[in-house]
Amino acid sequence: MPRKKNYDRAAVDALIARSDGVVKRADLVLLGVPDSTLTSLTGPRGRWQRILPGVVLTHRGNPTLLERRRAALTYAGPDSRLSGHHALDVWGALGRRVDVGREILVVVPHPRHRVSSGFCVVERSERGTGRAERGGLRVTGVARALGDACRRQDLSLDDVREVMSAVLAADRCTLRQLDAVIRHGPTQRSGHARVALEELGAATRSAAEGRAFRVVSRSGLPQPVWNEPVVVAGRWIGNADAYWPDLGVVLEIDSMTWHLGAQALRRTQAKARRYAEAGVILLSIAPADLLGDPTAFLDQLRRTLETAAAAKRSGR
Incomplete structure (x- = not known):
């Protein structure tokens, strides 16, 4: 030596x-x-x-997952961010069944030139990389990370459906945010993501939200707050499309539950239980139903609000 x-x-x-x-x-x-x-x-x-x-x-044994992530960021430079499955995992947005994979995706601003090496996959981005940090690691936002995760080469369409449903069910980003990321992001390897996005009804859901806002605002009914978290006694219950806090009623425009399988059904049921335990009435409607018959939707909403108001008056 x-x-x-x-x-x-x-x-x-x-x-x-x-x-x-x-x-x-x-x-x-x-x-x-x-x-x-x-x-x-x-x-x-x-x-x-x-x-x-x-x-x-600075040790000789096998690197831990954290050490590999830190190494990827160190190699890619100070303006790099974890993205894809590893960023989603850092955000806590993945179910335990979703495999993050060995390769670690790191995005860097487009002017930077850094080639991929070993387990570190470097991708130059014209969209920027954001400024988020979590657990001491630089990461992209959840929607961006999910969009990048869905473009991983080894994923099947079913894999893409699974990772999308896991993140959306965890309420870590919205369909609207994911729609914007995928539709304005790279087209390369985005085919599965675009198919899954259509299945989730992102475009239909956005149109349905707009219709719901217009119908409710002109209805003469009590007006809700829109796109607000539902917090009861200091406890977060869920994220609502529309919420009547004085009446304890939530409206959710939900296009996912009928095609995401048993896991999604259980998550939906768990969310419904949270609302019920908090004394909140949940009205869930599919985008197609709202767009196809807004009058029927308004009648159903009116009955729900009247029932909630009667319960409040009676002290139940």
């Missing part, structure tokens, strides 16, 4: 601690660690390892 030279070991230790043991080789050199020492430390008999080009992991 080459003769050791003096360098600020305290500064090196602090850098390693701040970065969870994942550091740029160049940063270590700037702190005075000789290049020859780094070569020895990351060599076959060294205590450290090279995890990606120019990135050092």
